Amino acid sequence: MIITKTPLRISFTGGGTDLPAYYEQGYGAVVSAAINKYVYITMNKRFDDTIRISYSKTEIVDSLKEIQHDIAKACMQMAGVEKGVEITSISDIPAGTGLGSSSSFTVGLLNALYSYCGERLSAHELADKACQIEIDILGHPIGKQDQFAAAYGGVNYFAFERNGIVNREKIDITEEDKRLMDNKLMMFYTGIKRSADGILAEQSAEISKKMDVLNYMREQANDMKHLLMESGFDNRFAEMLDAGWQKKKSITSSISNDAIDNYYNKALEAGASGGKLLGAGGGGFILLYCDEQYQNAVREAVGLIELNFRIARYGSRVVYFV
Numbered sequence: 230m231i232i233t234k235t236p237l238r239i240s241f242t243g244g245g246t247d248l249p250a251y252y253e254q255g256y257g258a259v260v261s262a263a264i265n266k267y268v269y270i271t272m273n274k275r276f277d278d279t280i281r282i283s284y285s286k287t288e289i290v291d292s293l294k295e296i297q298h299d300i301a302k303a304c305m306q307m308a309g310v311e312k313g314v315e316i317t318s319i320s321d322i323p324a325g326t327g328l329g330s331s332s333s334f335t336v337g338l339l340n341a342l343y344s345y346c347g348e349r350l351s352a353h354e355l356a357d358k359a360c361q362i363e364i365d366i367l368g369h370p371i372g373k374q375d376q377f378a379a380a381y382g383g384v385n386y387f388a389f390e391r392n393g394i395v396n397r398e399k400i401d402i403t404e405e406d407k408r409l410m411d412n413k414l415m416m417f418y419t420g421i422k423r424s425a426d427g428i429l430a431e432q433s434a435e436i437s438k439k440m441d442v443l444n445y446m447r448e449q450a451n452d453m454k455h456l457l458m459e460s461g462f463d464n465r466f467a468e469m470l471d472a473g474w475q476k477k478k479s480i481t482s483s484i485s486n487d488a489i490d491n492y493y494n495k496a497l498e499a500g501a502s503g504g505k506l507l508g509a510g511g512g513g514f515i516l517l518y519c520d521e522q523y524q525n526a527v528r529e530a531v532g533l534i535e536l537n538f539r540i541a542r543y544g545s546r547v548v549y550f551v
Contacts, residue, residue: 232549235337236263237328238378243450247372257389258450266321308342325422327508329375356380382544406462417533421512467503467518474505484510499530
């Protein structure tokens with residue numbers, strides 16, 4: 230049996246510049262972090278040649294071509310595993326909430342499948358293959374940041390080059406800055422689940438009209454990298470989150486709505502210094518920077534379910550192999 234553990238992610242700045250429609254005209258850049266909420270994949274040899282896959286539903290099929298889960302099917306085809314396996318996925322957080330769960334699933338499943346075949350892929354190889362599956366093979370209108378954040382873990386700066394190559398620069402935050410991040414960053418669930426594909430497809434279609442906004446967001450990622458590496462985690466981080474969120478909302482009307490704006494404004498009025506909606510937009514989790522003395526007031530003001538989390542140092546790992 231094999232078990233993989235793959236983190237979800239929070240994106241701080243540059244989201245949207247990892248879409249091909251943008252970075253193919255120059256380059257994109259994102260600063261993001263993995264968090265200690267995970268997608269777990271278990272994989273075991275089956276007693277016969279059938280395939281059993283369990284996620285939100287269960288499939289038991291005789292051949293690979295019968296599998297309905299498009300990502301699982303594509304991952305198995307890529308790894309060359311065609312029969313006689315049982316695969317189960319469990320996630321700490323529901324899909325469609327802006328934390329990159331689909332890409333974490335893809336990276337984690339590829340890690341399990343290649344380990345099953347006796348191969349150990351690097352984080353970069355896992356992320357590249359996950360991008361091939363989600364973007365090139367399945368045609369999902371998404372970017373590349375989620376796959377790389379899930380594969381690498383930690384806090385990173387990713388640059389998305391015109392030719393599709395992704396360069397990663399690890400941001401080595403100090404132990405004190407990690408403690409501050411863990412203590413000052415808060416996350417609340419809006420209660421709204423959505424598919425990112427439609428929102429991202431709309432954003433891609435609008436990119437030519439919003440180049441100035443996306444250029445700003447890319448430069449923000451460069452600035453945040455320098456802030457974290459040279460000065461550390463402080464209130465300027467909150468100001469960048471807020472400025473980036475205000476810019477991102479201007480790309481399309483589907484990114485935010487009255488309910489999300491209301492929650493966010495209540496949080497600021499109660500003492501949060503800045504924040505943003507995570508993911509493509511339209512729902513999911515709101516990320517906030519808030520000093521500890523105001524956090525209870527913020528919790529009371531927004532009245533939403535809070536997700537307690539920490540920054541995760543490690544990306545996708547095989548945690549059990551026997």
